[in-house]
Amino acid sequence: MTHEEIGLSGTPKKSVTIVIDGRKCRADEGEIVLSAALREGAAIPHLCYEASLDPYGACRLCMVEVCHNGKTSMVTACTLHATEGLEIRTDTPEIVKYRNVLFELYLAEAPKSDVIKEMAARYGVTRTRFLKKIDTDDPLGGSCVLCGLCVRVCNEIMGAGAIGFVNRGPYTVVGTPFFEANTDCIGCGACANVCPTHAIRIEDRDGERVMHSWGGGRVRLAQCGVCGKYYAPGALTAATLARLLPPLRDDLAGLCPACRAKRIADEEIRVNMRGGADHHVRPRRS
Amino acid sequence: MDEKTLDDVISRYDSPSGRLLGILGEIQNREGYVPRDALEMLSAKLDVRLSQLYGLVTFYSFFSLKPVGDHVITVCMGTACHVRGAVEVLAALEQLLGIEDEATQDGKFSVTTEDNRFTLEIARCFGACSMAPVVEIDGNLYGYVTPETLPGILGNYGWRES
CATH class of the missing domain: 3.10.20.740 (Ubiquitin-like (UB roll))
Incomplete structure (x- = not known):
């Protein structure tokens, strides 16, 4: 649409x-x-x-x-x-019945997921008649319901295409090719962000983002030039900055969001003190 | 698979949509499996994400990511063959070839002997139900197979009782 x-x-x-x-x-x-x-x-x-x-x-x-x-x-x-x-x-009774069977299926599909357990319990479903899926190769360790949001967000929104569905039928899991770290991953973390069961594990440490669920891939984080804080994956900031026009881009490069806001505000105040200017975001520096 | 061969294969498929399966199928037929380096090369050449190719290759049972042996034996496990004793035929083949029953991690059944001479696979139906149970070896179809006739059939492919 x-x-x-x-x-x-x-x-x-x-x-x-x-x-x-x-x-x-x-x-x-x-x-x-x-x-x-x-x-x-x-x-x-x-x-x-x-x-x-x-x-x-x-x-x-x-x-x-x-x-x-x-x-x-x-x-x-x-x-x-x-x-x-x-x-x-x-x-309606029909919807309730339908939904309860679905919850049972989800309890079997993602037996390790607390989100599913809590959600099912809220609708009175605490046990499942179906065989629980136990797949030792599943990078998401039995918490994934295969809704495909992570795969879609990675492909359709981020354009990275680092993860995909692997295998078929009851063996289907989400993962990187060969379950290894994938260089297509830009470390944006959108997959973990949209995951309804919080199954995807990502950790920021020592200036790197470690994609635990995706073969342990590591993505360098960009460091703020002013405060020294690590704020976002380098590849992601580079891609975002590339969409901006040169003067603004050069001014904002290498800054964390907090320092960016501060710099823009400082420039704004300076320009206004000088009696105003015909532009209000782009600061002119000599 | 070297780059030139791959270029050659790709050049025969010019439709940008729907050519992936054709190309992958040809790689599978040439090599007997889909080598990892061929997948990576294909991904770079066609500008298709490796995750998409990997998803395709693991989805279809036609593809294998592991090298296969000199001779590929496929046992039909379709309904008709099943009823006519395919389970016993498979068990007998495993015993003759000395391999353990194991499903691979992707749920496909494909086991290769240690000396790399035979690969045992299963299929769902060959469409040759009138000759059930059916076994296919290197493209040759054998019907009315029993555990007793198997050694003779395998003998055509260099198998000797040890």
Whole structure:
């Protein structure tokens, strides 16, 4: 779907009324129903929803019942778009039954994940009838639900493509090629950030970011030229700076976010004290 | 696999989408497996992430990342062959070749003898169910196989009882 459709173009979106569990709520037309429902405080469990990526519907946990012309059907709320008069229910006996089986499946898929255990327990599921997956080759040690968010964010947003799905069927895991450190990894940590079960282990130490889950790959962190703090992976800062225009880029290179803000503020004050200037971010230094 | 051969293979596939499997398939057929250096070279040449190639190679049971022996024996474990005794045939082959039953880490069954002469694999169906149970060796199909007829068949490939 395009930016216009989801309302990123700046023009105000048409507002529609949707009904969640009998309660009328406002939503933007075309808005993801899960996002609207969460804003309205409806308790819909979900694992694979990430606003910055396209709707995917992998985890199936956000399944809701949609009433349309008197007929009901089950749809994932994260792939459903708001339309005028849309009516959904989040807690019908059918949904509850469906969801409980899913929780059992997730307890078997990721038996080591505390996030899954807690989430399932909140819905009254504490045990699973399915065989627990124990895979000694899994870099994520039995905490991964294979939602694919890390793989997608690495590919689609960061453009690094350092990790991917490996093997097939019950042997599927997420990992780097040959389960070794991958030079494609820029150490941005987006994978760990989006992981719904916090399965990905990354650690910053001694000026390096160590990707424990991805074959122990190491990425050098950039050091702030002013305060000396290590603040972000070198490759990531280089890629970000490359997108800026030269004067600003040169001014900001080698600075941590805190020192960057300080420098811009200092310049701003200096320029204003001198009686103002026609530019306000780009500081001129001789 | 050297660079020239790889360039040669790539040059035969010009469609930018959907050529990966064709190229990988040809590497597999030429070498009997997909060597790591060929994967890395291919990744650099086609500007495709290594993680994507690795995902493809580990997904399809057609590909192997480990070198195979001189002769590849594939036992059909499809439904018809299973019913007609494929399990016994597989067990007999393992015993004759002196290899232990083990699934590899990626869930594919592929075991090579220590002297690198035979590789034992399984397949799901050859489409030759009328001759079940079926065993394929280096592309030659053998039907109505029993543990008793196996030594004779293996004899055609240089196997001798030790």
